[in-house]
Structures are given as structure tokens and as C-alpha cells.
Amino acid sequence: MDLFGETSDWGTKLKPLLKKYKGKKHPLEYQNTYQLLVMVVLSAQDSDANINKIAPALFDKFPTLKSLSKTDAETFIPFISNVRNYPTKAQWLLEMAKTIKNDEDIPLTMQGLTALKGVGRKSANVIMRETHQPAEGIIADLHVIRVAPRIGIIKESKDGNKVEKELMQALPKSIWSEIGMAISFHGREICRPKPKCEECLLADICHYYLTQII
Known part of the structure; x- marks a missing residue:
């Protein structure tokens, strides 16, 4: 398996997450x-x-x-x-x-x-x-910081800006606006600190899961 985005087609591999969460409103209940x-x-x-x-x-x-x-x-x-x-x-x-x-x-x-x-x-x-603006970066909240290295897109880091920068290098710009929030929702619901791997849409390409079953 290709790790850390160097030769991986993450745009294709992450499609199930984008399909599930694309356009889903942020959990903050704002009106404007x-x-x-x-x-x-x-x-x-x-x-x-x-x-x-x-x-x-x-x-x-x-x-x-x-x-x-x-x-x-x-x-x-x-x-x-x-x-x-x-x-x-x-x-x-x-x-x-x-x-x-x-x-x-x-x-x-x-x-x-x-x-x-x-x-x-x-x-x-x-x-x-x-607010549907053209993306200039990728959301890297605490869920993304935990989940993106687990999947194998980037190496582990606690630095949100570093995580964002590495994700921007690994992922096609066409998915920047949605992928951060999609990974965040995935981290909130499935890939929690104790992950529910049996429910995961990405188990077949996830570095963490594949190394657990070897």
C-alpha cells in the first residue's frame, strides 16, 4: 500500500467519504x-x-x-x-x-x-x-489531525497547520472544500479515538485497519 500521499490516488480512495458527507452542514447550529x-x-x-x-x-x-x-x-x-x-x-x-x-x-x-x-x-x-467560497485550504480540526494519519494520507502530527499543509500537498484541489469536513464527520462518527473499524467505509484502504489485521 502506498503511504502518505506520495503515489496514492487519494482523490479516488476518499470518494466514499465525500459521497456520504458532501454538503453536510457543520455541527454548529448557526443561522447566518x-x-x-x-x-x-x-x-x-x-x-x-x-x-x-x-x-x-x-x-x-x-x-x-x-x-x-x-x-x-x-x-x-x-x-x-x-x-x-x-x-x-x-x-x-x-x-x-x-x-x-x-x-x-x-x-x-x-x-x-x-x-x-x-x-x-x-x-x-x-x-x-x-459560506460556499472557493477553497484556499483544508479544514484540519482535532478529528482530521487524528484521522488523516490513521488512514495513511499523511504522517502523524499534532500541529494543525502542518497537517493542513501536508493534506494540501497530498490531495487534489478539487476536493479541498469538502474533504476536511468529511474526514471530520468520519472522525466524530466512526473513526473515534476507539475506532469502529467494522463500520468504516475506508477499511479496505486504511493503513491503521490493514496493519491491525496483518
């Missing part, structure tokens, strides 16, 4: 781009489930970026106090709101998004995928 941006920033080192739980009250109070830009930390923080690292995230979001001001002015390019405090490449890739 403003909500998506705020929720993605809040979800760093926290769970999507926790952010979904606090979102209704947060967006009821602050329905637009403009409304957020007019508030202060004292008023804002109680709505996100159950979120990990909330003091820093509050600072980022209030600064972002004052900088952008209007929902329609939220940038939707890698350069524009990563210029915002609290938005790294992973977050930018999620926002661009969910």
Missing part, C-alpha cells in the same frame, strides 16, 4: 454568517454542543455585528461565561465587531478572515466552506 463567525471563534478548545447551547440567548441579545459593536465587555461576558477562555474570546469578538461593524462586510477570504483576532486557518476554512 455573523452567527457562524462568532460561534467558530467561541468553539476553539470548546465543544460545538456547548456553543450551540449558549447561542440562542447570545444572539437574541446581540442579533447583528452592529449590535455587538455597541456593547461592552461587562454586558457581553455573562452570555459567554460558560465558554472556555471566555475573557480573551470576548475581547476578540468585541474588537472584531468594532472593526467590521456590518454583517455584510464580514470578509470571506483566507487573508481577510485570518487578519481577524481569534480566527486561524482552521476557523477560516470552516467559515469559507460553510
Whole structure:
């Protein structure tokens, strides 16, 4: 078996995952781009489930970026106090709101998004995928960081930016926009820390599975 993308046709091998998950909405329960941006920033080192739980009250109070830009930390923080690292995230979001001001002015390019405090490449890739922008990278969240080396696409690394870079080298650009989220969903549902290999669509090409049965 060819490992680490050097001679492998991963575009073909990963088709079952793309077929299963293509176009599936991100687990964050957002209603528009403003909500998506705020929720993605809040979800760093926290769970999507926790952010979904606090979102209704947060967006009821602050329905637009403009409304957020007019508030202060004292008023804002109680709505996100159950979120990990909330003091820093509050600072980022209030600064972002004052900088952008209007929902329609939220940038939707890698350069524009990563210029915002609290938005790294992973977050930018999620926002661009969910808003149907041309891909400039591949989502590399904690599930992708675990699963992609297991399958054998890349070598193991805990560095999300390195994982993304290696995936971009190994995978055809035509699947960049969907493959990161597809691998992420696969990691959430099947290829968990303790994987359900018997349910896996990729068992016949997976490095981890094939080395277990030899």
C-alpha cells in the first residue's frame, strides 16, 4: 500500500467519504454568517454542543455585528461565561465587531478572515466552506489531525497547520472544500479515538485497519 500521499490516488480512495458527507452542514447550529463567525471563534478548545447551547440567548441579545459593536465587555461576558477562555474570546469578538461593524462586510477570504483576532486557518476554512467560497485550504480540526494519519494520507502530527499543509500537498484541489469536513464527520462518527473499524467505509484502504489485521 502506498503511504502518505506520495503515489496514492487519494482523490479516488476518499470518494466514499465525500459521497456520504458532501454538503453536510457543520455541527454548529448557526443561522447566518455573523452567527457562524462568532460561534467558530467561541468553539476553539470548546465543544460545538456547548456553543450551540449558549447561542440562542447570545444572539437574541446581540442579533447583528452592529449590535455587538455597541456593547461592552461587562454586558457581553455573562452570555459567554460558560465558554472556555471566555475573557480573551470576548475581547476578540468585541474588537472584531468594532472593526467590521456590518454583517455584510464580514470578509470571506483566507487573508481577510485570518487578519481577524481569534480566527486561524482552521476557523477560516470552516467559515469559507460553510459560506460556499472557493477553497484556499483544508479544514484540519482535532478529528482530521487524528484521522488523516490513521488512514495513511499523511504522517502523524499534532500541529494543525502542518497537517493542513501536508493534506494540501497530498490531495487534489478539487476536493479541498469538502474533504476536511468529511474526514471530520468520519472522525466524530466512526473513526473515534476507539475506532469502529467494522463500520468504516475506508477499511479496505486504511493503513491503521490493514496493519491491525496483518
